[in-house]
Amino acid sequence: MTELGIPGEPPTNRRERKKQETRAALEQAALRLFAEKGYQQTTVDEIAEAADVAVRTFFRYFSSKQHILFGDVAHQRIAHLRAALAASPPDEPPLETVGGVLDALDLDPDEQEQIILRLRLMERQPSLVSEYLLLNHELREVLGDFVAxxxxxxxxxxxxxxxxxxxxxxxxxxxxxxSAGTADDSLADLRRRAFAALTAGIPARPGTAQPTSRRVAR
Structure with missing residues (x-):
């Protein structure tokens, strides 16, 4: 016997769908308020009210305004990055490991859409750039600690x-x-080419010779 609702649908699935709907409602409310009022001027209480949930419900899904601003896509990537780096072969050159891990963490189309929404918001609200820089700083620290x-x-x-x-x-x-739409390549290809260009003069391991030329991926 199942609970009242959609015949044959497990109660767990309904609960999970409700959680996803609540999370989406909070994200949509937050992004709308950030665009209308500004990030700094928007409170967690206002986000919860706009999503028609209690403040304690907000904190069941998001740890902070920064968390909801960049969504799970960015924050989960940091957790996945740590795990992928830790699981990499210990004898692999660190530069090769980092490049491979970045390949494994490329965004799927849904995640790309979530990211581009936030980039568009940053264009309208320059004050959000500081939060974006903090996120990049955290990524840089994770990678730097691994290489060290x-x-x-x-x-x-x-x-x-x-x-x-x-x-x-x-x-x-x-x-x-x-996001500017000025390139025909995919996001993954753009990232690979940029990484290859930026690391063209960095040896695979510190203290080793670097070839005089290195092909940039296309």
Missing amino acids: GRTGLAPTDSYPLLVASAAVTSWDVALRAW
């Missing part, structure tokens, strides 16, 4: 900083070119 750990260098050494900065910058360049 694999090479035995300090996270403040130039090699970890260069590799991490190249990875984050490649995403930033690709996202901006792709």
Whole structure:
């Protein structure tokens, strides 16, 4: 016997669908208020009220305004990035590992749509750029700590900083070119080409010779 509702549909599926609807309602309400009032001027209470839920419900789904601004796409990517880096072969050159992990974390079409909505919002609300930069800073730290750990260098050494900065910058360049509609290539291809160009002068491992020329992926 099933609960009242759609015949034959498990109660768990209905609960999950309700959660997804609540999360979507909160995101839509937040993005609308950020566009209308500004990010800093919008409170969590106002977001919850606009979505017709209690404030405590907001915090069941999102830890902060920054979390809801960039959505699970960005924040889950950080968690996935940590896991993918940790699971990479320990003897693999760190530069190769970072490039491969970025390939594995490319966005699917739905995730790309979520990201582009937020980029459009940033264009209308320049104050949001600081939140975007904080997110990039977190990504850079995750990557820099990984490279430092694999090479035995300090996270403040130039090699970890260069590799991490190249990875984050490649995403930033690709996202901006792709969202502007000025490139025919896919977001993934743009990111790969940018990463290859930015790391063309970085050796696979610190202290090793770098070939005089390196083909940029197309």
